[in-house]
Amino acid sequence: MLTAERHFIILQVLKEQGNATVHELSEVTGASISTIRRDLVQLEEAEKLKRVHGGATQYRTKWTEPSLNEKSSQNLQEKTSIASYAAGLIEDGDCIFLDAGTTTQKLAEHLSSKNLIVVTNGYQVVETLLDKGITTYLVGGKLKPITGAxxxxxxxESIATYRFDKSFIGINGIHESFGYTTADPEEAIMKKTAIDLSRESYVIADHSKIGETAFSKVADLHECTIITSHFTESNLTKISEQTTIEVVKS
Amino acid sequence: MLTAERHFIILQVLKEQGNATVHELSEVTGASISTIRRDLVQLEEAEKLKRVHGGATQYRTKWTEPSLNEKSSQNLQEKTSIASYAAGLIEDGDCIFLDAGTTTQKLAEHLSSKNLIVVTNGYQVVETLLDKGITTYLVGGKLKPITGAxxxxxxxESIATYRFDKSFIGINGIHESFGYTTADPEEAIMKKTAIDLSRESYVIADHSKIGETAFSKVADLHECTIITSHFTESNLTKISEQTTIEVVKS
DNA sequence: ATTTTCATTCAAATTAATTCAAAATCAATC
DNA sequence: GATTGATTTTGAATTAATTTGAATGAAAAT
Structure with a gap:
């Protein structure tokens, strides 16, 4: 077996499981313990993985690191099913806008590599998109430190040079009278601009955002279709009078 | 069997499997081991494949990606010391451009969080910069899959709206008569533009790039200062007639 | 204290580069 | 069309370099 082949397998296993023992890798590849160790040394030097006692783990970046909130598996599953549903709306040949954020990052993971053009303002989703071989454009500009948007x-200026078939926007608050809101005014303007540039716009948000409001207004309810998961009847009726809601069962 | 025919088969096998051993190829083509080796040497020179110990792999795919082991630890250390030196050139209040690439990524790691504005076209360096709390602007545009530039x-258009005090450019080849060269024409234009927009420009490259040439011309030698590590006298004299060279001891 | 894992070393095995003679290809002439 | 000599290609043999797996004692985990 070629060295490059072993390295590939090792990284593959890590990608699937997140970590692996030296013995596991030895069995999977058929190589000896010594050889695996040498491979791990090389791959660590190339910064492809992190070596730990007994084996190796994925090199986790700040953005791939699941936050405490995400780790709550309920919330995660909710986001995943919302993302999966949203991905289903995308058709071959579409040119879409993907907002920055964790929910949209999930959406990126669910994209199949169709004939697709994606424009995004969040650099965290970029890696996922490139891995899938999707044509990706990144909006230029100043980076907001915490969210990476x-x-x-x-x-x-940069986003205004594009036109989208569909845009997928992450949001902090959805309220019957205050519309869509988010924390940062500058992000709000970006989201609003993306919505205006789109033929169809979708707001994706888990149920906890319903009825909430944040500091900056993004748009009125009727400007976007809401994609969310199970929520209470009382909220549903008042909001659904103003716009379409797609409820995903999680 | 014709040589061209063998070459075709070899590339075919690589396309299917991603990699192949010398023995495999010998069996498939019916040629001897020696002949296959000679073929592989030729095909590597033509940049049709990448030779590895025991056989060969495709150039682009993820097989070769881990074998970024071209960036051996020695090379890595060299890059680190070059990056460290380059970081020392940056003054408080500077507005700098950081090219995409592994060397410039190292440079980003060596930046101290001064009063600094950084513009970059490589999304990999972004995370490092944000971690350090440095004001970062990202150039917008299409993402090149392999390099992430x-x-x-x-x-x-996006980069042309900035002006830089200093720019730091990664480069593939530095040659006495062909100047600075890189593989991708589109990247070459970006680099050239950044150089033109800068008051001072620095090319950072380890010694292996000296005397080499790549496909696309970026600029003439005199347009940038070269920052590199130890290299032979013969190269030094011819190039140093045309531009300034800062030699870093690694 | 015991077990597991790690780094280092060393010999065996595999692979690579080099050299050389035979075979094949080619060119020009008869 | 065959013959000869020059050139190139090929395969085998030799030597050099690299990779591999096991063994050892040191370090770390339980």
């Missing part, structure tokens, strides 16, 4: 005047 | 018309 592109904001500011340059970003607005 | 921003390229294309949008990227050029």
């Amino acid at each position: 592109m904001i500011g005047g340059k970003a607005l | 921003m390229i294309g018309g949008k990227a050029l």
